[in-house]
Amino acid sequence: MIGNTSWEEEGRINQKRRTRAAILEAAKHLLREGQTPSVAEAADVARVSRATAYRYFPTQEYLLIEAALESAKADVNQLLERSAPSDDPATRLDTLVQSLQQVTLEQEVAFRTLLQLSLEAHATAEQHREATEEKLRGGRRIGWIEEALAPLSDVFDTDPAIFKRVAAALSLCMGIEALIVLQDVCGLEAKEAVEVSRWAAQALLQAGLREATASSRQQPAPSRQEAGREEERAPDAARVPQVPPSS
16 A cells, blocks of 8 residues: 555656646747747646646746746756866866857847746846746756866865855856846957957956965975975966867
């Protein structure tokens, strides 16, 4: 009896996941076509009852945020997986910036809509604000940055606050916010905007490495044996290669 109940419960959970995924896939399809789907419209495309769809996504903002972020996450991960493997942090970071900005440009209409809705939610409804902030704080961008800079973990170990600051600063070089500033405010073309984002990311990385190196020099001097191991393990900021200009 207990076994049957457990099996039935697992079946219900899987069904809910499939239903939710179907609604999200319908919303992503409509977004790719340049539409701004409501919950009801996504439900109709997914062939799910509107009442059911509203249980999963109570507001349009919630649905659009989920759809846009899930779509971008999958696309960026796919591009990163296809890229040539590298242990060089500068190369890894450059690949991330290019991949994320490529996906953002491909879905620019959807991300501009997402940004507009999130700003409106902040200004008009506390309830929507909480839901929106929860999704926007999902940490995907920061997670990608941390993964790209993983080879430098030893360099930043002496002062984790520096790494946190570098990761936060690098997040400004990626996503729709960076493209809006560079294209709408600075008047750059899309290709130029991506190049500036790449350049800014490398400049910030170099600045962070210099700060981390200076901070490590202020730490208590290690023993001669430990110093030898650290010198072999930790790269100097000046040895991080510059990213070659793109063709």
